[in-house]
Structures are given as C-alpha cells and as structure tokens.
Amino acid sequence: MQESVLSLSHVVKQYGDFTAVNDISLNIPKGSIYGFLGPNGAGKTTTIRMILDIIKPTRGEITILGHSSALDVRTGIGYLPEEKGLYKKMKVWAIIQYFAMLKGMEKKAAKQRAWTVLEKYGLKDFAEAKVETLSKGLGQKVQVLSAVAHAPELVILDEPFSGLDPVNQGVLEELIRDMAAAGQTVIFSTHVMQHAERLCDQILLIAKGRKIFDGSVAQAKATIPRRILIETNSDISSLRDIDGIREILILAANPVTGNAGQLWQLQIQQQVNPQLILKTCFDKGIALSRFEFTEPSLHDVFVHLVGDDARERAAR
C-alpha cells in the first residue's frame, strides 16, 4: 500500500440544519495528483478548509502528513484559496518571498526561490511590478507561485484554473505536473472536467456534500457504459445476439447529416472489443454509413453522475 499523505474518515460538517459535507472518506497517496470535482456548492471548498484546519469538522477524523491538524505541519502544506487576493501594494517577488518565509524559508533562500519560480513560469518581467498593476490572471499566477514556492509536500489548490486563459491554464498544468514529478502531492478542486481528465491520477466526485465517486479516472469512466454509434438502413436485430452488448437504443435520424439512415446506440460492456462488433456487422452484411466508438469523457461521467443534481441546483 502506498504511503498516504491525507486521509479523511467519515468527515461531516454541519452549519445548523444544513449539512455542507456529509460523511466523506478518502485516502490520498503520496505523489499523486488528486482532483476534487463537483458542481458549484458541492462542498469542495468546505472540505478543503477542514483539511487545512481553518474550520473544524463536526464529526470525523482527518490525518494530514501524519498529524491530526494541518496547523502542526503548516510548513509542509501549500494552499491557494478559492477567492484570490494578494497584498496590493507589494512587489511580485516580495510577496512570493514573504509567503515562502511564513512557511519557514530563510530570507535569502526565499528571495532566490521567488526569482527562480518567476523566471521558470514566465513572470520574470513582472517581478518588480506591484501586485495592483497586474491583470487578474497574472495576479492569480503569482498567487499560485506564492502558495507553492516553499516546495511543500502537499499542495492544495482551490479552483486554480478559474480566470486563467488557455495558455496560462497550460502553464499551470505544467506546474502541477512538475510538482508531482518532484514527489509533491497535489490536490486541486475544479468543476472543469478537462483539467481533471488530463492531470488527475485520482478524483473525488462530490455533490450536495456527499461522495459520489472516489478512484482513478479510468474507474470513473467505467461507471458509465461504453457506447458505439452506428448508422444504417439495414436490420440490426442480429447484433443483439453478441455477448457483451447490454442494450441497443434507437436514436432519431441523424440530425446533422439528414441521412435517411437510422441511428442506433449500442451500449457495450467494459471488456468488449469494439473491433469485434465491427467485424460482426461486416459478417452479417449490415451496410454501415457510420461506425463511431468513443471513450466516455470525464465530462460525460460528471453529467451522468451529478447531472440531475447540478441542474436542479441551477434551476433553484
């Protein structure tokens, strides 16, 4: 079993009658990139605050870097809060140095480190600028750097990608990968599935404060059936006999191409090879005008698992 840097056991947070986080348990292995996914208001930030011991859980236990409170291992943690803000009057390099020093770095080393990370992640030209002169995105980048400049064992980023342009999202992804490669554990929360899909070894999916899923991205994808789209005028009833096809659904005629051909969706089981189905189609003489196999994306998983819930919240 891998060494665990953070584990939550039946953690509950209640505000009066409202339960923000309901019975969440998880285990995060060292060196992994771990995503907290969930719709707005799912309880991601509350969970993160409890992990950091900024607020106390109503029930349950949290073990972080072998301690019961994050305050005991402060220097080993880097944290980027959801709402971004920095001291407006300070210079970029000075603020990174300051936060690194608060995390226990020596003054000189902290300054050197500030310049190193600024250079590495493309902010060297802004090092002498005051924070108030930076754009929102740049400011956010600075804040991420100030959170991780002291090379903490565990990095917790709350919505780090929000407000960044695609290029800088790429830079941030690179930073997260670099940290994981250096053996640091990274936890980040997001509701943008693409980042999680590209980056995460493991994800936690929560909605309404409840854990819906916890595991690897592949496992997450396995929770929804794989699908093949075929378009044909032939009779496809013979396909029903193939092992591993769970269900065949008839969809409306292709709305895009306007073809007369009928559109079908085959839901297949995990172990089934789509090539086999294609071969069967040829063997049975089914004339295909389209055969499309796609892996489900994390987005599909997300919508599948929490879609109804998220819509309900949005409608409220």
Next chain:
Amino acid sequence: MNMIRLIAWREFMENVRTKGFWVGILLFPVMLIGVVFLQTTLSRATPTRYYLLIDQSGQYEQAVATAIEREHQRRLLQEFVNYLLENRKEVNFEQTPVNASSAVDTLIEDVDADEVAALDQWLDAGGLNFALTMASPYLRENAPAFTPPAYQFVEAPLPAAVNRDGTPTEIVEALRPYLTGAQQISVNGRSEDLFALILIPENVDEFIARPGPVPTTGSVSAGIQYWARNLTDSRLPDAIAASINSEIRNSEYIKLGINAEQVRTVQRTRLPVTQLDPSAAAGEEAVSMADTFRQYAPMGFVYLMFVSLMQSVQYLLSNTIEEKSNRIIEVLLASVTAGELMMGKLLGIGLSGLTTIAVWLLSFYLFINFYQSAQTELIGEIVGVILGSELIPWFVFYYFAGYALYSGVFLAIGSLCNTLKEAQALMMPMILIQIVPIAMMAFVVLDPNNTIVRILS
C-alpha cells in the same frame, strides 16, 4: 516568534509606504514651524493704524491721547517682558517657588487687575529706561540691546473738506468714503488708509452710566462713537474706553471728595499665599515650579496616546479587513497561528504609530533646541524639568501598556468586520473609547490616589 517578527515587519513596511503615513509624520513639524513663523510674522507685520479724533466736548482729547500712549507702553512692556525672558540668566525651576514674586510677574498681574493704574505706575517709574536699569542685573552678559516697538496708532490730520464743528451725522457722512476704504487720507504727503474715527459729541457727558436703574440712552450712537471697519482689532477702542472711564472715575472721586490715589493703592494691595508640600524635606517645602509642571506630565502622555491611537486606528481596522475580504487570511492562517498573526499585526501597526510619535517628538526636540526664542526656550526648560522626574519610566510603561491595550481592542473589533463599511460604522464608538482617558484626566490629576482611578489604572 520569528513569524510574529516577519508579520510585524511586513505590516510596518506596508504602512510606512502609504502616503497617509508620511502626511501624518510631516504634518506636525510643518504645523509647528508654520504656527510659530506665522505668528511672529503676523505680529511684526501689523501696520501702523491711522485714526481721526474729533472731540466736540473738548474734555477727553487728553484722555484719548493718554489711551494711545498707554496702549503703546503696554505693547512696549510686553515686548520688554519677552526680551527679558529671552535674555535673562539661567533660571533653575527646581529652586523657583511657584509664587515667586518677581517684579515682572507682579507687573503683569497688575496689568491684568487694573491696567491703567499699573501702566501709569510703569510710566511714573520712568518707563522703559527705568525698567532696563532695573532688569540689567538679571540679563545675560551678552544680551542684545532692547529695540522698542514703533507706535502703532497714529493720529491723522483731518481732511480739509470736513468741518470739525458740524453735527456728528454730517462728520460721519463726510468721512464715510475714508472709513469704507473708498478714499485715502493724506498723512505727511503719503496716502494712507483711515483705520478709525473717534467722535466725541458735545453732549457726551449726558450718557455717563451709573449703577442703579438701567439707563435708557435712546440712540444707537450714544456716548463716544468709534467708527471702524476692522471689528477684530479691539485694542484701540478698549484702550480708549479704559482711559476715558478712568478719567471719568477720577472726576467722580473728586466730586465725592475721595482721594483717587489712595483708592488705586488699595486696589493693588495683596497678601501672598505660599504653597507648601508636607512630604518634602525641611527647607524645600515650598512647592516649586518644577513640581507643578510634573503634575501635568501625565496629561501630556494621555494626549500623546490619544494622538498615536488616532493615527493607528485606521490601520488597525482596515488592514485586517483587507485580509479578510480577499481571503489572504486563509493563506496566512494556513501558515501561522491566529495568535501569531494578531500579535504580529499589533506590533507592526503599533510600531508604525510609534514611529510617527517618535518623529514628532524628535522634530519637537530639534525645534526647541535649534529655533531660539523666548517661548521655545521656556518650553524646552519645562520639558527638561518634566523629563527629570523619577516617575518618567512609569509614564512610559503606562503609555506603552495603554497603547497595547487600546490597539488590541481595536484590532479585535477590526477583525470582526468583513467590510470597510462595517468598520466605519464602528469608528465612532472607537473614538469615544479613546476620549475616556481624556475625560478622566482632569479628575485624575486632581486626585491621583482615588480608588476608582487606581482600579482604572
């Protein structure tokens, strides 16, 4: 401890970089210098005032002339007292009893009590020359010579067009353009502004008011008429009123058969009261000037605290709010304990407040040491006496303790607010809290060992 220092230093540097901080620091010295220089320049710059005197009664011309002369002598005396203070030999306040009756002190007191009589005595005694002779033993050896001030009120000749014997209404009408500044009068070939017209009508004696039923004068321009646009410089009318009243009283005394000289002497008779301190050693019981100064030292410290808190209260409130509103506080609390954070902020902000005070005190010190004048020298000596007290370490201790207490309370309130608006609503109660010691101060000085005061300490 390291973290506290780090946070304190950051707070301090951030405050120091604000414009408000420098405005605050520079304001005091600038004001100090400004006030002193303005006062000196203004008092030196007061121009010669030209007045017209028309005495139709023919009785009071002399009294007005005396009034003008007395006013001049009063100014001369003031200047002379300043000169004495500036150039006298070193005085040890420890040895000077509170009720030391130096000639100058008595003279000033007499001026307050009965100006005319005292000034007359000063003139009778030979005026300036006599005073200079009297004062010479008390003056420094290298004292510069005394330069008496010039006459400030000078009588102007009546413009030719004005008839001295016309009715008061006619005269005022004729002179109105001069009095309003529309026209200038000619004095020794130069054009000058007319400052005032003193018009004494023929029937002026009818308006003499005596104790008893309130006299009904019936007219707004009853008695002596003093016409001038400048209503704030009341030296001339005051001097004239005092002089003429003295004249009238003299004639009343004569009418009643009373010796006026004797009355004046009686008015200026006094018995001294000596303040003695029972706790002092034999021979030093007399309460010295220094003792009274020291009594007031706590007041100085209370004001100092008030001012420094006024300065810091903004920072104390707004800095926490900034961190709370943009969630920096979450990062900070993930790095340091709440206690460390608050202590660091308290120290940092406190330090910036104290820096201002230190700079003020320093500029004050430099000012009284390098700007030589009677007042600054006197203040310097008083400050020296206060600082010589053995209670000073206690004052300093209580100053810091009080400052820490107040800042702590303010910081706590600040940390309860989420927005600047909430904090501004709290400003008022906070200022009221600051006023408590100032309100208490007067009672505390009167009775420092009062039980309530002890508890409050």
